[in-house]
Amino acid sequence: xxxxxxxxxxxxxxxxxxxRSPHRGSSVxxxxxxxxxxxxxxxxLDWRVFAxxxxxxxxxxxxxxxxxxxxxxxCSGSMGFAGEHGSRFDYAKRLAAxxxxxxINQGDAAGLLHVTEKTTPEIPPRRNASHLQVILxxxxxxxxxxxxxxxxxxxxxxxxxxxxxxxxxLSDCFCDGDELRDALQHLRxxxxxxxxxxxxxxxxxxxEFDRPVRFVxxxxxxxxxxxxxxxxxxxxxxxxxxxxxxRDDCHEFNADYRRVTMDQSYDEVLADFLTERARHATRx
Amino acid sequence: xxxxxxxxxxxxxxxxxxxxxxxxxxxxxxxxxWAAMQFLxxxxxxxxxxxxxxxxxIMLMRILAxxxxxxxxxxxxxxxxxxxxxAAAPDVILLLVDRSASMDSRVAGAEExxxxxxxxxxxxxxxxxxHASHLVLIDSATRQASEIPGASSLLKWPDTRxxxxxxxxxxxxxxxxDWLIENEAGTAELWIAxxxxxxxxxxxxxxxxxxxxAFDSLPQKVRVRLLATTQESPGNASISVAxxxxxxxxxxxxxxxxxxxxxxxxxxxxxxxxxTLNGVATELEVSVTGQSIRWRDRFSVGAQAGGWGKLELPxxxxxxxxxxxxxxxxxxxxxxxxxxxxxxAPLWQAAASVAGHLRRTPATRHEPADVTPADLRNATLxxxxxxxxxxxxxxAMRRFTDEGGRIIFFPPxxxxxxxxxxxxxxxxxxxxxxxxxxxxxxxxxxxxxxTDEGLLLPLAKLGVRQRQQVVGQAAVLAAFDDxxxxxxxxxxxxxxxxxxxxxxxxxxxxxxDGLVVVPMLQRLLAAGSRRxxxxxxxxxxxxxxxxxxLDWTSVETGQRGDVQTQAGVYQAGEQWLVVxxxxxxxxxxxxxxxxxxxLFGTLSFQLFQARRDDTALQGEIWRLFLFLMLLxxxxxxxxxxPGPMADTAPLKPQPAVA
Numbered sequence: 037x038x039x040x041x042x043x044x045x046x047x048x049x050x051x052x053x054x055x056r057s058p059h060r061g062s063s064v065x066x067x068x069x070x071x072x073x074x075x076x077x078x079x080x081l082d083w084r085v086f087a088x089x090x091x092x093x094x095x096x097x098x099x100x101x102x103x104x105x106x107x108x109x110x111c112s113g114s115m116g117f118a119g120e121h122g123s124r125f126d127y128a129k130r131l132a133a134x135x136x137x138x139x140i141n142q143g144d145a146a147g148l149l150h151v152t153e154k155t156t157p158e159i160p161p162r163r164n165a166s167h168l169q170v171i172l173x174x175x176x177x178x179x180x181x182x183x184x185x186x187x188x189x190x191x192x193x194x195x196x197x198x199x200x201x202x203x204x205x206l207s208d209c210f211c212d213g214d215e216l217r218d219a220l221q222h223l224r225x226x227x228x229x230x231x232x233x234x235x236x237x238x239x240x241x242x243x244e245f246d247r248p249v250r251f252v253x254x255x256x257x258x259x260x261x262x263x264x265x266x267x268x269x270x271x272x273x274x275x276x277x278x279x280x281x282x283r284d285d286c287h288e289f290n291a292d293y294r295r296v297t298m299d300q301s302y303d304e305v306l307a308d309f310l311t312e313r314a315r316h317a318t319r320x
Numbered sequence: 321x322x323x324x325x326x327x328x329x330x331x332x333x334x335x336x337x338x339x340x341x342x343x344x345x346x347x348x349x350x351x352x353x354w355a356a357m358q359f360l361x362x363x364x365x366x367x368x369x370x371x372x373x374x375x376x377x378i379m380l381m382r383i384l385a386x387x388x389x390x391x392x393x394x395x396x397x398x399x400x401x402x403x404x405x406x407a408a409a410p411d412v413i414l415l416l417v418d419r420s421a422s423m424d425s426r427v428a429g430a431e432e433x434x435x436x437x438x439x440x441x442x443x444x445x446x447x448x449x450x451h452a453s454h455l456v457l458i459d460s461a462t463r464q465a466s467e468i469p470g471a472s473s474l475l476k477w478p479d480t481r482x483x484x485x486x487x488x489x490x491x492x493x494x495x496x497x498d499w500l501i502e503n504e505a506g507t508a509e510l511w512i513a514x515x516x517x518x519x520x521x522x523x524x525x526x527x528x529x530x531x532x533x534a535f536d537s538l539p540q541k542v543r544v545r546l547l548a549t550t551q552e553s554p555g556n557a558s559i560s561v562a563x564x565x566x567x568x569x570x571x572x573x574x575x576x577x578x579x580x581x582x583x584x585x586x587x588x589x590x591x592x593x594x595x596t597l598n599g600v601a602t603e604l605e606v607s608v609t610g611q612s613i614r615w616r617d618r619f620s621v622g623a624q625a626g627g628w629g630k631l632e633l634p635x636x637x638x639x640x641x642x643x644x645x646x647x648x649x650x651x652x653x654x655x656x657x658x659x660x661x662x663x664x665a666p667l668w669q670a671a672a673s674v675a676g677h678l679r680r681t682p683a684t685r686h687e688p689a690d691v692t693p694a695d696l697r698n699a700t701l702x703x704x705x706x707x708x709x710x711x712x713x714x715x716a717m718r719r720f721t722d723e724g725g726r727i728i729f730f731p732p733x734x735x736x737x738x739x740x741x742x743x744x745x746x747x748x749x750x751x752x753x754x755x756x757x758x759x760x761x762x763x764x765x766x767x768x769x770x771t772d773e774g775l776l777l778p779l780a781k782l783g784v785r786q787r788q789q790v791v792g793q794a795a796v797l798a799a800f801d802d803x804x805x806x807x808x809x810x811x812x813x814x815x816x817x818x819x820x821x822x823x824x825x826x827x828x829x830x831x832x833d834g835l836v837v838v839p840m841l842q843r844l845l846a847a848g849s850r851r852x853x854x855x856x857x858x859x860x861x862x863x864x865x866x867x868x869x870l871d872w873t874s875v876e877t878g879q880r881g882d883v884q885t886q887a888g889v890y891q892a893g894e895q896w897l898v899v900x901x902x903x904x905x906x907x908x909x910x911x912x913x914x915x916x917x918x919l920f921g922t923l924s925f926q927l928f929q930a931r932r933d934d935t936a937l938q939g940e941i942w943r944l945f946l947f948l949m950l951l952x953x954x955x956x957x958x959x960x961x962p963g964p965m966a967d968t969a970p971l972k973p974q975p976a977v978a
Contacts, residue, residue: 113355114356114357115355116353116355117353117354124355208356210357210358237355240356247345247349247350248345248346248348248349248350249351250349250350251352251354251357251360252351253357254354254355254357255355255357256357258357258361260357260360262364263371266367266371266375267363267364267367267371269367270362270366270367271359273363274359274362274363
């Protein structure tokens, strides 16, 4: 079954497409009746309604446009965490590549932003098929390194992307929760459709170690030698608070929050993602 | 605490095993790249103090488990007085047993005496050590160290039987010290059993410091454990003959006797005294009030020149102090010799006169230059107010005291370098308008003791204007407020030498009124009369070497008797010997626990106060350590149990919202 990636909110595209537009158009999808006002094209009058009610109404239809999608890939050092199910960064890259392929293949525009500590290389959204190769090449060269720069980059994107777009974020979100909340709110304020893939390793959730471990920070110089059993409960409590808050924030801003663990298969994750969006688009 | 398997204690360093394993474990930590560092740092910060405390407790429990396991395997012995001092069995255990007369008092509510109780407890305790340690007995009566073959033999050993002697704890400790030095013993413990009677312990004796210092300087470790049998006693009374004389009266001979009756209770009532005279017993009812009374009795003995008897109280808390023996005879009357060239001669002669049947016989007087050793032949007291004797006269007077005579020196008025018995005269001192005030004197015994009625001699009111300093070391019987001595005593052989610092002259003091000087000289006269008696009177444990060589037979039982330890009246040929327990054994005063502990100074010391319900001094307590080990393991298991799991359900991937 081929499932398109649909936006959950009206998009502002440049060409006709599969996604709802905030403007009225000439699609087959009926939108609404409205009273005639002088200046309206009289060809759009619904004469049948006039015959029944003796009043002038215009029949309007939904406009459909194409989708502009920004795939935001967090390239901080913590994304390089690798458990027994593989590297988080590899997982994120595969998701990014697959989503880009799907978007371009369905005629929409896909772009890519690598979020690194120092620079944020950007590949703007394009619709042509050759653009996919550009994205794939960029993904192939991306490496996880340095600290997290996700929040400033999201603010920057919110200001820069003036037209409504789908923003897909692939990150472990190991940054300040309040700052991330502000950034997501900023994006939603600009009426972008948000999808956050929160990528976590089962080790990070379970924190199961049987002997003392020296934990070395992947984004800094911290290291902690500890008996995991003694801090496990507190660690899990802290993590749980963070995840709950992030989930609640996303719910508040109507963002599509998806917690993904590395032991989940890609197709399952993407199938759920696409199906859920299609269902939402149908309801809308 | 002692151990049946002390070698296992070498494994005590194993208690460090949990610490070493913990340190090794920490050193073996694995490095791990970690992304979710912000949560780990926060968790570490918030749980550090709690985790450290828990880790510390876990470590402690593991150490405790190992320690208690080792102690359990070492089979510890503990019990009341054995205390908690960790020690292996010593090489030698010196058992110092107080078998003085007071130790035979009964413990309230028990059939056995303190001595029997102490022996039983000591034997039980020593039984565990008899294979590993030498057991050496030092008893208070003989003060001889003798090795005993086993703990059980302690109860039947001849030197643990009851005696009428007093104990001398410092002397017993000295014997123990000598034995340790002579035998070059290894680690040693002194197990002392005593009722802490103050007269036996001599807490103020200067020997304590010397002995404890000597113990401290021994190369081996010496530990002292004291079993104090100070349990409550039922009511007790004791009796002892204080004075005895045979007087010639118109109807024949009459014995005048004074006995001290001491009781542990002060209630008024009557006491039954059985007086035995030459085997014939007579019961007498005596009214008593207070704890201590002097009872006087006189009875006719007709033409009998000599005889023996005893006074006996009914059975009470201590059967050992219920009997006192006496013997009377008309051997010799006391006589005093006054040596002076001063005008005081008549006063001395009158004060030291001897009461006869019809009149008093004044003392004999000699000028210092005329007196000869032959003049001492029939004397019992010498009153000397002249420069100290020298040469042959001094030697004769020395022999006089060795035989039991008394000498009292009064100031000659001028200082001299001469000494007698280590004492001499210093400078003469004048007290000014106020004079010298007598501050303290021995009211219990000696020539200045209270009267039979308990009245004080008027020494406090005695005005002293001049005195002559007494030079030399001696026991002070009376002293002035400024610490200078008024009357000192030096024991020599069986007799005693006294130095009095003032004279009964108006320029010197008010002693001339006779209220002090007369009783003082009369008491010395009576005490010195033993010199001329064929009968020996002695205290148990204080028998002279000459008397001990004779073959004494008890006149009461007709059998040979041990005069050194058993009171009684003994006869060897024509010689008689009356042996009574020392008067100090009738005193109830005990040394306080804290005072006893301080006597042993820096030595390792443990005191066990025996209680009536104590049945054993020690026992194996491995069960306790087994229980402690299990308890430690249980606590450790509880501490290392997995912490409360966070609710992981929300951490699982959730379906999308909105």
